[in-house]
Amino acid sequence: MEQVIVYNVEHHEAMGVLIVIYFFLSGLGAGAFLTAAGLRLFGGEKYARIEKTAAIAAPLLLMPGLLCLVIELGKPLRFLNMFFYFNPSSVASWGVWVINIFLAIAVLYAFLHVIGKAGMVRPLAYLGFVFALAVGFYSGMLLYQMHGYILWHSALIPVIFLVSAIASGLAVVLLLSGSADADQTRVLSKVLAVVVGVDLVLALTEVLTLAWSSGEKAAVAEVILSGGYGFLFIGVYLIAGLVLPLMVLARQRTSRNVQVVAAVLVLVGTLAMRYVIVMGGQALPLS
Amino acid sequence: MKKREKNNVGQCSAEHERPHRRREVLKVGVLGAMAAWAGAGKVLASSETANKQRRYAMVIDLRRCVGCHACSVACKSENNVPLGVWRSWVKQVERGKFPNTQRHFLPRLCNHCEEPACVAACPTKATYKREDGIILIHEERCIGCKLCMVACPYDARFLQPDKGVVNKCTFCEHRVDQGVVPACVNTCQGKARIFGDLNDPTSEVAKLVAREPIQVLKPELGTKPRVFYIASDTGVAGRIRKEI
Secondary structure: OEEEEEEOOOOOOOOOHHHHHHHHHHHHHHHHHHHHHHHHHHHOHHHHHHHHHHHHHHHHHHHHHHHHHHHHOOOHHHOOHHHHOOOOOOHHHHHHHHHHHHHHHHHHHHHHHHOOOHHHOHHHHHHHHHHHHHHHHHHHHHHHOOOOOOOOOOOHHHHHHHHHHHHHHHHHHHHHOOOOOHHHHHHHHHHHHHHHHHHHHHHHHHHHHHHOOOHHHHHHHHHHHOHHHHHHHHHHHHHHHHHHHHHHHHHOOOOHHHHHHHHHHHHHHHHHHHHHHHHHHOOOOOO | OOOOOOEHHHHHHHHOOOOOOHHHHHHHHHHHHHHHHOOOOEEOOOOOOOOOOOOEEEEEEOOOOOOOOHHHHHHHHHHOOOOOOOOOEEEEEEEEEOOEEEEEEEEEOOOOOOOOHHHHHOOOOOEEEOOOOOEEEOOOOOOOOOHHHHHOOOOOOEEOOOOOOEEOOOOOHHHHOOOEOOHHHHHOOOOOEEEEEOOOOOOHHHHHHHHOOEEOOOHHHOOOOOEEEEOOOOOOOOOOOOEO
């Protein structure tokens, strides 16, 4: 039977576009660092040039993201309270330590590259690798804790955020490594293709499990698969941001133009995904 | 059970009594009596559990709610809630077609959960649960990160526009601490809202919760709300739905 909502109060969305940008930039920073540390730990000395680019990019991408987070606060100047008070049950309380320790590591790592002492950074690369993974994972975990929001409260969300952080980080490093050796950028784009493939599988799993359920889950699926959110999620993220880069990278990885196009598509797709998850997740009223 | 003073306004007039100014005494006394007649300061039932831990709770008997919004207005006025945001409001749904139609009401406020998701999510421990179960916010510690707003599955919280910190229903803790019921309970025309100590078996809330068919909002989330509804309607409880 139909019913009409005569009156209700819906308070404004708590998380805005600045949070979307923060998630995007912190993911980029973590992904870029993972690329740098990954090249150091698994690639070796010959990738030193790309590694340096990635190492310098990581803190520079992360810092404006953190700035967005502080500006978004109702009381920006009180952000230090995050360090003075600790709540073990709050994901954000852990996250602020994880992301700031990571920032310190990333700055030190970049500094060592700038002064040309890259050879001695191996232990720092190990440590930073772990913290970068934690940063990529934590933003999704932050959303997961909000159990009133069906789109966020899924075990796949932290994994999707981590994998897309790695993908976008690889993409930005690939974009910045134009002058690097063609063989090396080819390897980078191969890794990018694999990560994008994993991201695609995860995203499809998430959206299909929502679409094939009933009630509120199906309602959430309808929100992110139709209208403006649908265009961003299916068109920009799934097709332009994942399927297209995967197709072009699978066919032709050596061409610089193909690499640039794929990298840009991945970046735009990741941003669109973050937007749809954060804003679309809040689209349905809670009460 | 020891009876306490009938109303706090009467107490006020006793405090203001000055022997040489009889007219003023009379005025205050008359005002007090009028206020008492209007039920302006219903006191909390005196508790036999004074030594035990109190657990404040509210029962909203929807069979008595007429959707007059007096609670929303009383709350705004009592707590100086800014324009555009609400600590308490009455959700309304209309179902069916004339003549088979009915309006259903759901007065809303913070649920003061036993397992509050907001307290768990707050990164600075600015929001906390008091020993008597009331969920409050240290306004001077809150950084306005709004994570509690998204953590709350009931949309009970908002960012106070003029202060930049989060705000919500406090069960009128400033009144409760003085032994007076919250403003919404005090003003409710149909006496639909009942407030008291759930741990005191002689209190009205404890009796109602024990005996009546009660319901809480989104019980599946395990937040254990301490706002109980009698005769809650499926159309207004939970998310907004165009049909049931």
